[in-house]
Amino acid sequence: MRKPILIAATALIAATGFGSAASAQPMAYGHHNAGRPTPVRDANIRNDIWQLNRNIDRAVARRTISNREATGLRRESAQLQRLYTSYARNGLTRAETNTLRARVDRVQYALRAERNDRDRRRG
Template sequence: MKKLTTLTLIGAASALALSATAASAQPYGGWQSINQRQAQLDRRIDRGVQRGDLTRAEANRLHREFRELSRLEARYRVNGLTVRERADLDRRFDRLATQIRFERNDRDYGYGYGPGYRR
């Protein structure tokens, strides 16, 4: 009986640790609604422009891709999101987030600002 209780506790602790690891592996600290992800991505693009990390052309392209993704989401929502549509949106949001991260860190500075610039 003592072994069974110990094994049960170990199993429960392992499951808890595994779920915590899976949650922390999610982008931005866990699951976010589509609206939260959209708002966050839009802020990251705007912040990149303000800080000079994005050129005007990069920001325009990222905003265009963001708008296209928003239109796709609106089309999907007409009849309610299916699991497949949600997965497709998640994949596309992940790809856009990766593009924003790459463009903000590619040392292609907008507005003439570079590393070490202080206002």
């Protein structure tokens, strides 16, 4: 009598244990989910936006860009942050991540251009 209960309990534990492990794994890695939101994408983009703001502040502190140039870049960065906040409410999909990535790249390119033009004027 004891043996069938033990087998049934083991089967139940195995079924629930493997089911939860399989459902938890896709959220851990961003590349396993085609369009579903993942914490990895959220953290990466959030970090990139934070780093962008930090780079703008650093360029102003080093006087490689003017305050006027920094104001325009900060405005673009703030718009990017608002877009991220809007998208991140339900987690970022791959399409949203690509949109944000393109915007981050665009602002980073503009920052690089402003640092290298040495005219201390926007544009």
